[in-house]
Every structure is written in structure tokens, then in C-alpha cells.
Amino acid sequence: MSAAPLEFWFEFASTYSYPAAARIEAAAAAAGVPIAWRPFLLGPIFRAQGWNDSPFNLYPAKGRYMWRDLARVCASLDLPLREPSVFPRNGLLAARVACRFADEPWCPAFVRGVYRANFAEDRDISDPTVLASCLTAIGQPAAERIAAANAEKERLREQTERATALGIFGAPSFTVGEELFWGNDRLEAALDCWKKRNP
Amino acid sequence: MSAAPLEFWFEFASTYSYPAAARIEAAAAAAGVPIAWRPFLLGPIFRAQGWNDSPFNLYPAKGRYMWRDLARVCASLDLPLREPSVFPRNGLLAARVACRFADEPWCPAFVRGVYRANFAEDRDISDPTVLASCLTAIGQPAAERIAAANAEKERLREQTERATALGIFGAPSFTVGEELFWGNDRLEAALDCWKKRNP
Numbered sequence: 001m002s003a004a005p006l007e008f009w010f011e012f013a014s015t016y017s018y019p020a021a022a023r024i025e026a027a028a029a030a031a032g033v034p035i036a037w038r039p040f041l042l043g044p045i046f047r048a049q050g051w052n053d054s055p056f057n058l059y060p061a062k063g064r065y066m067w068r069d070l071a072r073v074c075a076s077l078d079l080p081l082r083e084p085s086v087f088p089r090n091g092l093l094a095a096r097v098a099c100r101f102a103d104e105p106w107c108p109a110f111v112r113g114v115y116r117a118n119f120a121e122d123r124d125i126s127d128p129t130v131l132a133s134c135l136t137a138i139g140q141p142a143a144e145r146i147a148a149a150n151a152e153k154e155r156l157r158e159q160t161e162r163a164t165a166l167g168i169f170g171a172p173s174f175t176v177g178e179e180l181f182w183g184n185d186r187l188e189a190a191l192d193c194w195k196k197r198n199p
Numbered sequence: 200m201s202a203a204p205l206e207f208w209f210e211f212a213s214t215y216s217y218p219a220a221a222r223i224e225a226a227a228a229a230a231g232v233p234i235a236w237r238p239f240l241l242g243p244i245f246r247a248q249g250w251n252d253s254p255f256n257l258y259p260a261k262g263r264y265m266w267r268d269l270a271r272v273c274a275s276l277d278l279p280l281r282e283p284s285v286f287p288r289n290g291l292l293a294a295r296v297a298c299r300f301a302d303e304p305w306c307p308a309f310v311r312g313v314y315r316a317n318f319a320e321d322r323d324i325s326d327p328t329v330l331a332s333c334l335t336a337i338g339q340p341a342a343e344r345i346a347a348a349n350a351e352k353e354r355l356r357e358q359t360e361r362a363t364a365l366g367i368f369g370a371p372s373f374t375v376g377e378e379l380f381w382g383n384d385r386l387e388a389a390l391d392c393w394k395k396r397n398p
Contacts, residue, residue: 049258059248061368065379072388169260180264185384189271 003198005034006190007175009163010111011042012091012098012125013054014171015066018081018115019073020184021172025108031191037107039098040163041091041156042171049169054088073184080120089118090126092156096149097131099156109138202397204233205389206374208362209310210241211290211297211324212253213370214269217314219383220371221278224307230390236306238297239362240290240355241370248368253287272383279319288317289325291355295348296330298355308337 008024010017028035046055056063067083074081094114101107113134117123123130132142163173167180174181174190176197181190207223209216227234245254255262266282273280293313300306312333316322322329331341362372366379373380373389375396380389 049260059368061248061366064366065368065381068379069381069385167260167263169258169264180267182264182268186268 003034004177005036006194007036007038009038009040009168009171009173009175011040011171012094012114012118013088014042015056015070015087015119016073016184017172018119019070019077019079020187021108021111021115022079023077024187027187027191031195033191033194037098037102037111038159038163039095039102039111039156040160040168040171041095044160045164045169048164057087080116082120082122084118084122086124089124091118092126093128093146093149094125094131094134096153096156097135097145099159100149100152101145106138106140110134110140113137202233203376204235205393206235206237208237208239208367208370208372208374210239210370211293211313211317212287213241214255214265214286214318215272215383216371217280217318218269218272218276218278219386220307220310220314222276223386226386226390230394232390232393236297236301236310237358237362238290238294238301238310238355239359239367239370240294243359244363244368247363256286279315281319281321283317283321285323288323290317291325292327292345292348293324293330293333295352295355296334296344298358299348299351300344305337305339309333309339312336 006028008020010021024035046052051058054063056066071081091114098107098111098114101110114125114131117130117134118125125131128146131146135142135145166173166175166178168175168182170182172182172184172187174187176190176193179190179193181187181193205227207219209220223234245251250257253262255265270280290313297306297310297313300309313324313330316329316333317324324330327345330345334341334344365372365374365377367374367381369381371381371383371386373386375389375392378389378392380386380392
């Protein structure tokens, strides 16, 4: 049996992707659902909607609420959170690495490390030395991984185009075939959907 | 003991306010939490953000997703849903009635009837005869209630100003003192918050 996995779409600048990335492995394992990690970029999708910044910056009331709500969500998961001094941070290089190595067993730990750097440690994840330290911390040869990721830039572009084609407009999102779920709080519904389709 | 109630902020044009209004009484009763019904208008709040229409119309990918997601949410609650032929509908008069009579025991049934008219029966809730039928259906003297509501228009305006002051930017929202929760899927978190503050 090799059912198509539930696809987890995330963007490194996305705040609610942080708790989703932190909890998806355990939640999926408990539900017996296979997961595919799908980094993509929200920038091109937001620009197509006429936004040149995060909606949380463009709409201040929404932004203020998001940080408060995220603090509650992270507290409930015992997940450290420090509001970054720069938001959103550019996750392009991190997404290239995660995209190039999405099927490697170390990739989830890398992804979580990058989110922690951004949202718990206030480090600049657009800086290659910060990403290198995230790779080194999990025993990966940093320079080699980053070079390999930069050598295949089109992977991430294609994946972002696929996200757009699936109707994705925010992160995190989850897809089960064509069925789309948006938001950290829709993970359970997405897992249920996968189980119904793969009895 | 007369603890301040959890405040339930809703707008009659708001799609996710429909399942929230349908389930809040039972959920709050089960949790032992007192509720205050707070209709308000999103129009002035959206206009202040530069929107002259629902964001679900302004951003089509988000709109397509919302209708699909709402269908799943309503199905899980056994709540009928038919996508209205006009969206959003003007809920001004309905909100005036709900605002004027928010403390009456029949108000929740009126609110649910208006949501059903809009989102399950595709009726024009801006039409006073439709609202009159919603009042008549629950045994209320329609003309008298509508006249009383229209005689105190400032109530709804003041309540919308209070919503803005609380940082509310969408519906449904729930407040426990200054603590804000946005979205039908945050009802449980809001109930938990109220219980923690009123042990």
C-alpha cells in the first residue's frame, strides 16, 4: 500500500506554520497518516493579490491579534515564542534547502530548527550563516547542502506554482488530493480527511 | 456571583458567524459560561481597512476556500448550507433588531433564524418582510419589534464602535474582558479563558 501522503505546505516567514511544523509529525504518526513536506513561497502569491507585505503588517488590528493568538497557541504547546524584531523574514534560502532535501529523514528537524531560529531566538534566517548553523546542529554538512539547494532553484519555483494551482493562498496549508485545508487549526480535519479516503 | 459574560460578536453577513451562532448556546451551557450577544457591523471596520466588499470577494482564492471549508464545518454540525445567490447581504436591520433586543430570551432564536434565512434558505435578510417572518416564526410582534429597533439606531453604531475599540476586525469574535478570540474555531479557547478567569 503506497497511498499518496497528506501534503504539508509551509512558508518559513509564516507565523502559524511554526506551531504546525512543531506538532505535525507526532499528530500524523498518532493518526497513522504519511506526510510530505512542501515548502513554498507566499511572496509571489501575496503579490498576485496586490500585497507587497504580510497582511499582518498591512492590517494592524489583524497583526496585533495574530501575535496575541500565536502566543496562546504556542503556550498551549509549550513552544517558546519571541516576537521577531524583523517580520516577515525572508525564508527563500531556507525554503530552497527544505525543498531540495524534503525526502531526507533529517529535513523535519531542519525545518523545526529554522522556525525556532526565527520565532523563538529572533535570528535572521535569511543569513546563510544562520542556516548553516541550523544544518550543523543536526549533523549535516552545511556548505554542501546549501550549495546543492542553490543549484536547483527551479524546484522551489515549481512547487510554489503547484501551491498556487491547488488554490493555496496562505500558510500553513494541508492538502489531501485536491482537498485544501488552511491554518494550523485545520490539521486535525486534514488528518481525518486522509483517513476517510484511505480506510 | 455575577461575573461579566463572555461576549459573542457577530455580523449577519459573516459566513462563519452562522455555525458559531448555531452552536454557542449549547457549548456555553455545557461549559457553564454566561454569554452576551453582541451584533455589530463589519462594513465600517472593513472600509477603514480599505475594503469596499467582503475579503472573500476581493480575494477569490480565499473566497473559494471559505465556501468549501464552511461546507465541511456545517456538515460536521449537521447544519444546512446553501451558498447565497447574493453575498454579502446587508444585515443592518437584522443587527438593529438583535442589538435592541439582545437581552430578551427570544433573541438567540431570532439570530439563528436570520442566519438560516441567509445561509440555508437564500433569502434576502435586508428585506423587512423577510425579517418580519423571522420574528413571526418565533411568536414575536414583527412590526412593533422592527419599529422599536429603528427608533434606536445609535445602539448598533455604539456597539460597532466598541467592537473597533476592542480590536475586533472580523466575525465571529469572542471577548473575555480585553482578551480577543477570532473565528468560530476559537469558541472553545474563549470558553476556557472565561472559566480560568472565573474559577
